[in-house]
Amino acid sequence: MSEQEYRPVKASQTTLKELMVPHYANFGGKVHGGVILSLMDKIAYTCAASHARCYCVTASIDSVDFLNPVEVGELLTLHASVNYVGRSSMEVGIKVVSEDFHNGVVKPTNTSYFTMVAVDEETRKPVQIPGLVLEEDVEVKRFLEGMMRRKFKQHHRDEMKAARKALDIEKELHKLDGQNCQLARTR
Numbered sequence: 001m002s003e004q005e006y007r008p009v010k011a012s013q014t015t016l017k018e019l020m021v022p023h024y025a026n027f028g029g030k031v032h033g034g035v036i037l038s039l040m041d042k043i044a045y046t047c048a049a050s051h052a053r054c055y056c057v058t059a060s061i062d063s064v065d066f067l068n069p070v071e072v073g074e075l076l077t078l079h080a081s082v083n084y085v086g087r088s089s090m091e092v093g094i095k096v097v098s099e100d101f102h103n104g105v106v107k108p109t110n111t112s113y114f115t116m117v118a119v120d121e122e123t124r125k126p127v128q129i130p131g132l133v134l135e136e137d138v139e140v141k142r143f144l145e146g147m148m149r150r151k152f153k154q155h156h157r158d159e160m161k162a163a164r165k166a167l168d169i170e171k172e173l174h175k176l177d178g179q180n181c182q183l184a185r186t187r
């Protein structure tokens, strides 16, 4: 990209609907969590590639809480929107709901944030992407929240790295008291 371009949030917003068929079920008869994660990855890619107009990879996924079980026969609807963009990365916010056709009840299933990075198809190196045109207050709010999440995640990564480096297990053994574990070291 020679000159910086900007694209509206709405231009890449994506909706995906998928019927929950019997072979998506787990041993308990409910839809397997992995099926939902796979659909989330698919819509994250579609939304990100549509904004960047180039090949993208999934760099990270925030925690995904499953709020309600999804039944076979329900219709799953996923909504995705680019919340924040950096130089080559995008935070895609995803909301998933399931709908029971019989009674029209719609349940929230999960929400998550995927960080997608635009890369050159040959070199696989990150490439610059267009900025976002923020046309509504909610888009400004999501962009600012995306900036905060990026900062907090980096801070958390740095803190965790330092804590792991400094971890001395002999000194920390007392912290296992009252935990649901048993020490059975052979060495």
Ligand SMILES: CC(C)(COP(=O)(O)OP(=O)(O)OC[C@H]1O[C@@H](n2cnc3c(N)ncnc32)[C@H](O)[C@@H]1OP(=O)(O)O)[C@@H](O)C(=O)NCCC(=O)NCCS
Pocket (backbone or CB within 6 Å): 057, 058, 059, 060, 085, 086, 087, 088, 089, 090, 115, 117, 119, 124, 125, 126
């Ligand atoms: C994601 C990837 C392209 C980043 O490459 P890199 O050489 O580390 O690139 P950089 O450090 O220059 O980072 C590029 C951008 O990605 C972001 N990024 C890199 N790793 C990240 C992570 N783990 N989480 C969130 N963002 C990340 C950086 O913040 C940066 O964003 P910006 O350009 O908007 O400022 C590279 O790690 C990769 O290809 N990973 C494998 C992706 C993949 O195969 N996914 C499918 C898994 S099955």
